[in-house]
């Protein structure tokens with residue numbers, strides 16, 4: 001249970017180094033899978049503002065258009081309007097992608113509302129819930145870091161989960177998020193990096209924390225083992241989430257920060273998008289990857305926005321048999337045609 005007062009959650013994302021990553025973190029947890037903040041799946045209004053997944057999550061860009069927003073930043077090579085638009089769309093689309101391992105889908109949906117809703121923000125490292133549900137802003141962090149903050153405010157009302165569970169009390173409701181991307185004159189962005197940073201910040205606006213767990217919430221994982229950091233921090237666990245009651249998921253544990261440490265998360269080969277330090281960028285998850293979610297990111301999406309639906313994922317064994325069949329067919333064809 002969360003208190004009724006407004007709560008705000010914060011994240012600082014530093015981007016220069018790229019150590020690797022691993023598990024999932026929610027804000028405001030009770031240390032035992034309860035708590036966290038989500039957008040309400042059911043229509044919800046506060047002070048005349050619609051604040052829920054109903055109708056999609058509306059986002060708005062500072063300046064009211066792609067051109068204006070692009071031109072608030074400094075670029076190594078200024079992207080064309082088309083390329084910038086594609087990059088912004090891809091950052092949101094990544095969160096709507098089907099988990100390639102489990103086939104889990106999502107009902108998350110985003111709507112560009114820039115033309116009709118003006119952003120309202122209070123600067124780097126802050127949030128103002130007015131404006132769109134997610135405001136994309138440019139603000140000066142006071143240094144040249146290519147980094148951003150994503151803060152949201154939440155209320156303690158009971159939410160409806162995307163799986164259909166009503167009056168879910170083990171969660172707070174997000175009621176407005178601001179993503180502030182540093183536009184200090186010294187902060188020079190490549191388009192690919194800007195896209196990765198935005199994708200990471202959208203994760204925060206959805207309620208995912210940095211996996212380094214700076215806020216002391218503890219990693220959610222199924223099987224963390226200090227003697228096999230790489231293996232246990234990269235495996236898929238989204239199917240272990242109880243979609244009707246995530247806090248009661250059997251087989252998931254919230255590991256305290258002194259167990260799954262920042263150092264563990266930096267294990268080479270662990271390249272989680274929600275890593276604050278490095279954003280998961282590594283050879284296994286290059287900055288050019290437009291769908292950079294890993295098993296842990298998909299697991300966290302399922303934890304916060306559970307779905308009952310999975311797309312069909314081909315079994316590797318079926319694929320192997322299929323390939324073998326084609327191979328046999330080809331060989332036979334060759335024989336008969338010769």
Ligand SMILES: [Zn+2]
Nearest residue numbers: 011013210276
């Ligand atoms: Zn972050």
